[in-house]
Amino acid sequence: MSLSISEIFTSWQGEGSLTGTPSIFVRVAGCHLRCAFCDTPYAQKISDGIPMTVEKILSEVKNRAEKPIFPELSFAWKTEYQKTAFTLGIPEPTPTDHVRHVVLTGGEPMLFSETVELVQNLRASGFHVTIETAGTHVLPLECDLISVSPKMKNSGNALPLCDVSTTLATLTRNAHDYQIKFVTDTEKDGAEIADFLKNHPYLLPEKIFLMPQGQTVSEILTRLPWIQNFARSSTFSLTPRAHLFWFQAKRGV
Numbered sequence: 001m002s003l004s005i006s007e008i009f010t011s012w013q014g015e016g017s018l019t020g021t022p023s024i025f026v027r028v029a030g031c032h033l034r035c036a037f038c039d040t041p042y043a044q045k046i047s048d049g050i051p052m053t054v055e056k057i058l059s060e061v062k063n064r065a066e067k068p069i070f071p072e073l074s075f076a077w078k079t080e081y082q083k084t085a086f087t088l089g090i091p092e093p094t095p096t097d098h099v100r101h102v103v104l105t106g107g108e109p110m111l112f113s114e115t116v117e118l119v120q121n122l123r124a125s126g127f128h129v130t131i132e133t134a135g136t137h138v139l140p141l142e143c144d145l146i147s148v149s150p151k152m153k154n155s156g157n158a159l160p161l162c163d164v165s166t167t168l169a170t171l172t173r174n175a176h177d178y179q180i181k182f183v184t185d186t187e188k189d190g191a192e193i194a195d196f197l198k199n200h201p202y203l204l205p206e207k208i209f210l211m212p213q214g215q216t217v218s219e220i221l222t223r224l225p226w227i228q229n230f231a232r233s234s235t236f237s238l239t240p241r242a243h244l245f246w247f248q249a250k251r252g253v
Helices: 054-064 075-087 113-123 168-174 188-199 219-236 243-249
Strands: 001-011 022-028 050-053 101-105 129-135 147-150 180-183 210-211
Touching: 001 054, 001 113, 022 054, 050 054, 054 168, 075 219, 075 243, 101 113, 101 210, 113 243, 147 168, 180 188, 180 219, 180 243, 188 219, 219 243
Parallel strands: 022 101, 101 129, 129 147, 147 180, 180 210
Antiparallel strands: 001 022, 001 050
């Protein structure tokens, strides 16, 4: 059994409740969506990756876990972004000599049945596994954290392709923990998010993260004021895409 893998790299989690956690990222190639704000267009098609067996992926992850090599923080972080980042709760990332967190991302890893075996093997090997997903597909697996980013109108996708009405409850129930991340662009997104949560009343406010849309720090900061106010008034959390502050936009971080 094999998966098409776009890249495997070691870095720090830049989004959600585990921001700053040393992690190994396994990016699966292939996605059924084409989001207008996609920051990984190089992993949209299955052909964008290289076929790797579950055994090979697991071996690569174990090697990186025991001998982690972390990317260097950008010059902009050291000279410009650090002070602002700290006011937003973005930590200084710290290298470690052993990594126990794995983030399975994409693409869309929940499209592929081989993901089940990979997650089972990773967890059996002692890794904490986060799965990043749009939430439209369910696989019979158990992970430590399911990180769902429901796609809204601002994604530019046909809404039926983004529907999570029959999947989200199962995804959040089957995982040990969950978080919901909304890519948030303009103020009209606030009303759509509120309607979404009314239709899914079992979602806890403390599990909701608002993530400003943007692929540069300046774009993130431009959208932050109203998003911060919306988050405070709704008791949601803010996740301002820490990796952009640490590294700026590039692959392998």
